Amino acid sequence: RPAAGAGPGPGADAIIWADQHGDLNTPETSTTGFLDGMALATTLGLCWRAMAAQIPGFKPVDPSRCVLVNARDLDAAEKDLLETLPIIRTECPDWKAAAQRLKADGANQVHMHVDLDVHDPDKLQANRYTTPGGPAPEQVRSAMCGLAGPLSIAGLTISAYDPAFDPKGDVPPLVGELVVDLLSTLEGK
Template identity: 85%
Template sequence: MNISIILASYDSGHYHGGCGQGPDALIAGGLAEALKLAGHDVAVHDIGKVSEDEQEREIATGFAVCNAVSGEVRIALDNGRFPIVLAGNCLTSAGAVAGEGADAIIWADQHGDLNTPDTSTSGFLDGMALATVLGLCWRRMAAQIPGFKPIDPTRCVLVNARDLDPAEQELLETLPIIRTECPDWAGAAEKLKAAGAERVHMHIDLDIHDPEELQANRYTTPGGPAPDEVRTAMCGLAGPLTIAGLTISAYDPAFDPKGDVPPLVGELVVDLLSTMEGR
């Protein structure tokens, strides 16, 4: 398969800060080499800095990253390449969704990312990432991302979200989002197909993992699936569905002193692509 890896090295508006160091660390840890060894043609593209103004607001920078990612994803698809976005922030998936013209999403994350400016108690933009993708907030900003169309909540699978704010819990009681745990991926895939999903974006926040098994950043909470469970679920979901692109986010190498994360990400992506090729 022809692959384009797109680096979006921002975290909360800061270039190469915190989880913004994750994309480069995954490449340095051998992700591209693992894909090449598996027989894939790999090209790596970096969106670089989206602004030279270090004082620019996080919101403006976050959506500028989405704009840049949308363009790179579209270029990849136009050239017959499968886009893999390595991002510091989850919001970046809005850019990938836009570039792919995705009409459904799999959101694998320990958090719901379903807060809005009205419900957030922290103001953390990334805590509104999935809400943005679903058109629940930041509509005018999202509408400026080239190609962006909000995804209907009926075509959203939320995987292993275990750390939810009260407002997110309340919202999930009213929205028709498909919730699942990793072992139950087959039922979720069937529901997504029944909802009419044709082009699915897969978003994997690495803090979905049980931190006792794999710690990706500072935001982890106890519990969650082991790496092999996540890999099995993502490959299982990819089997019956058409995956238009992949985002892997929120890896802060400062919390991975032994460098455990990059090899496991390599295994996950290699197996995922193998599943897709075997459809």
């Protein structure tokens, strides 16, 4: 998959990860060695520690301050890991409880990562890495804005767009709506 994200910016103490994949593999658990499938694991300090330590200002995010939104295509090792880590799992319509948990835990600076393959490919296909199901664009937009409302968003990553899988050009305007709505939400605080 194209760039799954570089992790939170300096000062981020929580992360919202909207993705159809868990991206929680490590070099020890990955069956493919695909680095993008390790992005969230790296952000949480579960792997690639020496490499991540070279990034100025990088500090791993505590797994209890991670919200994983609509992850539905998980490897067996990721499923096992999710049973042991206090990662907050949610679906788009249920964002309120996740936001309340982060806020109650004292999250001050939240990085938001939206991998466009989180969407239902029947509603919006952004790349070739698709799994049936998932939310419609308006559900993703509503959830991300809902999460951003009560939290302090310090950074945003939008990833994994491949125009070859978007012959009608549907993705860019919908991403534009997402960004505008997120900025309006943040400005309205």
